[in-house]
Amino acid sequence: MKKIVVIPGDGIGKEVMEAALMVLNALNLDFEYEFAEAGHECFQKYGDTIPEETIKLVKKSDATLFGAVTTVPGEKSAIITLRRELDLFVNLRPVKSLPGVGGLFSGLDFVIVRENTEDLYVGLEEYTSEGAVAKRVITRRACERICKFAFDYALKENRGKVTAVHKANVLKKTDGIFREEFYKVSKDYPGIEAEDFYVDAMAMYLIRKPEDFETIVTTNMFGDILSDEAAALVGGLGVAPSANIGQKTGIFEPVHGSAPKIAGKNIANPTAMILSTTLMLKHLNKNKEATLIEKALKKTLKKGIKTPDLGGKHTTKQMAKAIKKELLKIKNSYSNQG
Ligand code: NAI
Ligand code: MG
Numbered sequence: 198m199k200k201i202v203v204i205p206g207d208g209i210g211k212e213v214m215e216a217a218l219m220v221l222n223a224l225n226l227d228f229e230y231e232f233a234e235a236g237h238e239c240f241q242k243y244g245d246t247i248p249e250e251t252i253k254l255v256k257k258s259d260a261t262l263f264g265a266v267t268t269v270p271g272e273k274s275a276i277i278t279l280r281r282e283l284d285l286f287v288n289l290r291p292v293k294s295l296p297g298v299g300g301l302f303s304g305l306d307f308v309i310v311r312e313n314t315e316d317l318y319v320g321l322e323e324y325t326s327e328g329a330v331a332k333r334v335i336t337r338r339a340c341e342r343i344c345k346f347a348f349d350y351a352l353k354e355n356r357g358k359v360t361a362v363h364k365a366n367v368l369k370k371t372d373g374i375f376r377e378e379f380y381k382v383s384k385d386y387p388g389i390e391a392e393d394f395y396v397d398a399m400a401m402y403l404i405r406k407p408e409d410f411e412t413i414v415t416t417n418m419f420g421d422i423l424s425d426e427a428a429a430l431v432g433g434l435g436v437a438p439s440a441n442i443g444q445k446t447g448i449f450e451p452v453h454g455s456a457p458k459i460a461g462k463n464i465a466n467p468t469a470m471i472l473s474t475t476l477m478l479k480h481l482n483k484n485k486e487a488t489l490i491e492k493a494l495k496k497t498l499k500k501g502i503k504t505p506d507l508g509g510k511h512t513t514k515q516m517a518k519a520i521k522k523e524l525l526k527i528k529n530s531y532s533n534q535g
Pocket of ligand 1: 264266267269435450452454457458465466506
């Protein structure tokens with residue numbers, strides 16, 4: 198029995214979570230769900246955006262599903278606190294084309310593996326008499342473990358190539374170390390091609406020939422920027438899932454936030470959350486189940502059953518129900534074949 202913590206959060210977080218659970222439940226998995234609170238409504242209730250109780254549950258879980266939270270200036274960010282507390286050093290963003298979602302390209306299938314704990318995002322900024330200075334922290338240990346994760350992921354997913362992205366021509370020491378560790382790690386994976394690109398060139402290649410990439414691994418800030426660019430290639434926020442992964446557990450969440458303007462209207466696109474559950478399933482070595490959900494989702498989209506953000510006229514619940522129906526159909530056709 199796997200322990201799954203469910204944090205719906207605020208706004209459309211709750212709606213897309215309900216939809217995702219409806220689809221997941223059709224699989225009859227050996228999961229035990231525990232609901233936990235976090236976010237702005239949680240703050241209004243308990244004076245804390247991320248109660249100790251929630252952190253404890255997440256730490257003990259096999260995986261956590263996170264909807265989205267509203268972050269109000271002055272309140273602690275629930276998701277950033279969780280990433281830090283659990284040392285979730287990987288941010289994984291698949292970039293996969295789906296039918297009928299208006300992506301700039303079709304047929305794409307690559308992942309971006311972003312280091313999630315250091316780089317310029319450690320927050321070491323200070324004012325100087327002339328302006329301000331920010332420190333960029335890059336450690337060999339973090340470079341090694343993120344590169345190792347990328348190669349292991351490529352191996353697991355049968356991806357033939359890993360591309361490192363950096364700016365070592367300018368950031369000679371910090372990105373020099375990243376590139377060095379990347380090629381050191383690559384030696385343990387002789388079956389996988391290793392290559393590297395400068396980040397500015399990569400920003401261009403992602404638009405010119407994104408089909409060239411299979412697994413991209415990079416430092417925190419470059420990963421932040423490139424993954425948003427890549428999301429646009431395949432349809433944007435409503436369909437972009439992500440995973441935060443550590444040594445033991447992981448948190449699986451859509452890239453989007455709580456979208457207060459459309460919250461409560463039953464029109465949020467559940468796709469990003471549903472795809473985040475497939476990342477969780479893969480993390481728990483349930484690849485077959487993950488593929489089933491992906492297939493059902495694609496069939497549903499192909500039929501034109503989609504939410505208004507994708508130009509459709511269906512509600513969140515109607516879309517979830519349609520995906521569940523397709524899922525059960527595919528499942529039954531498999532079992533009929535014996
Ligand atoms: P947002 O992602 O919530 O919304 C941006 C735009 O995309 C809005 O127009 C929204 O309606 C649309 N959108 C997003 N998800 C959608 C979906 N599933 N279906 C249809 N349309 C969708 O970002 P925004 O507006 O900047 O932030 C709103 C709140 O969410 C803020 O409090 C922000 O701090 C928080 N946030 C939380 C995140 C998290 O929980 N990890 C991530 C990003 C923002
Ligand atoms: Mg971002």
